[in-house]
Amino acid sequence: MFKHPRSKYGLIILIATVFILSIYSFSFATNNNDDAITLPVNGEVTRTISPDEDWVQSTFTLTYSLNLENILSQVKGPKKNGQKGPSLNSYKLIQWNVKIVEKIPKEFTVPDDIDLPKGFAFNKNTRELTGEFSLECAKKNGSNENKCNKVLKNESLTSDFSIPLIATTPGTFTFDTGKYAYSFYAEHSGKGTTKHDRDINGSPGTFSPEIVTVKGTTLTVPNTLTLYVGEGASTNVDATGTIDSSQVKWESDNNGIVGLQSNGTTVSITPKMVGETLIRATYTYPNGYVVKSNNLKVMVKLPDLALNPKPNELWVYQDAEGTLIKQSVTITLDQTKLDGSKLSGPLEVDWTSSSTALSVSETGVNVATVRAEHGSQGGVTILGELTDYPGQSKRTLIDVKEYPQLISTPNVILYMSDSPYSYGKQITFYPDTANVTGYGLTVLEGTDVLRIEQGELKLLKPGLAKVGLVTQDVSASFPNGGGPEPISQYFYVQVKDGTDPNPGIDTPAGDFY
DSSP: OOOOOOGGGHHHHHHHHHHHHTTSOTTOOOOOOTTBOOSOOTTSEEEEEEOSEEETTOEEEEEEEEEHHHHHHHOOOOOBTTBOOOOGGGEEEEEEEEEEEEEOOTTEEOOTTSOOOTTEEEETTTTEEEEEEEEEEEBOTTSSOBHHHHHHHHSOSEEEEEEEEEEOSOEEEEEOOOEEEEEEEEEESSSOEEEEEEOTTTSOEEOOOEEEEEEOOOEEOOSEEEEETTBOEEEEOEESSOOOGGGEEEEESOTTTEEEEEETTEEEEEEOSSEEEEEEEEEEOTTSOEEEOOOEEEEEEOOEEEEESOOSEEEEEEOTTSOEEEOEEEEEEEEEOTTSOBOSSOOOEEEEESSTTEEEEEOSSSEEEEEEOSOOSSOEEEEEEETTSTTOEEEEEEEEEEOOSEEEOOOEEEEGGGOSBOOGGGOEEESTTOOOOOEEEEEEEOTTTEEEETTEEEEOSSEEEEEEEEEOOOGGGOTTSOOOOOOEEEEEEEEESSOOSSTTSOOOOOOOO
């Protein structure tokens, strides 16, 4: 390795340096002295990169070799009388100042945590790597000791400077922008000097292009994925180049939102709860570095809910054969996605009824059977609610209509002062939960005693009348046939003159014959 002269020669070196710099500037200007050597010099400064192939995040080493021996052996000064210049051992003063300029491809970075060789600097903005190196030696006047002779004989004449570079991107890259310049000055023991300059702008030396290959892969996954609780999905990672699929792993930022089952380049995603998370694929290179894909944003939602069908009414009645019919309907809590399709794996549902007039029983994961049990006063609410997500529900109102199975129509005694008279409160419908209590009245006998006006008995004169009663016709509610048959009944009305002697007392029924 090159060394600087020892301190006891400092004064000599300083005088020599001042003399030399008065002639040659450090800017490496071209020297036009008669002793200047302009012939090319082979191997004066070389640059190598190793290895020529490795993985992303591996270290590539950029090495500069400064070889003084090549210059000393090839540039010996002008020939005198047909003789070559002085031998390598005849130098009494040597000064060599070298400058290197290299632009590092953006796919490589100089680590922040390393110390560059002395004289080297790297500009992250311009990506320019610069280096400067100086060698000086001189023979001490009045002494047989020759410092340069010792350097040339005993020290290495090649100096290497190594710069580590970290490869960040796969691909093939060419280093071809490097150049160097120097100022070389030497005095011989005899007469004469040797000068050989390269100007950094006018006539720099250039490094031979070198190509390096950075092996690696780029992983790509979709950007977004919408899932619904109860329905999973799978996705793949696309990788450039050839990879070992066993080194592909998958990770999630929140394992509580989704579960992952990795199978190389494919992953199965199982939603666990409503929310969002990011998942990605990773790949481990042989050098241990882990590369990651872009993030896949997974959004887990609950489905839209709808009850289907939504019946308005159900009936309880006795058919013509005397069989008690309790209508029922199967309803489903449909669970649909944004595109209108249904979940392939519907969520569990809890079913409730707001009244005993309707019973509801689960017959499937999201299916229930609703059955009419007896007549209701107003609509009955049927609620379907997601078991694991309280508050996520749909409801519907159903009227339960019960047709009477029997009716009671007592005979009545009326007085002319009671006209007109409403008979409805006298009728009893069985069972007591029957709520379809419409009816019609007709005077069968004694039309001169009373008549029917707007459902009321209008008394005409004292006497006895026979009145027929028929329950409501509900066949319109059974367009496909069936349904209850109307019940026919009759009762007697005895009309007396005068005023009821016992007002407020129930009129007793009796034999009117």
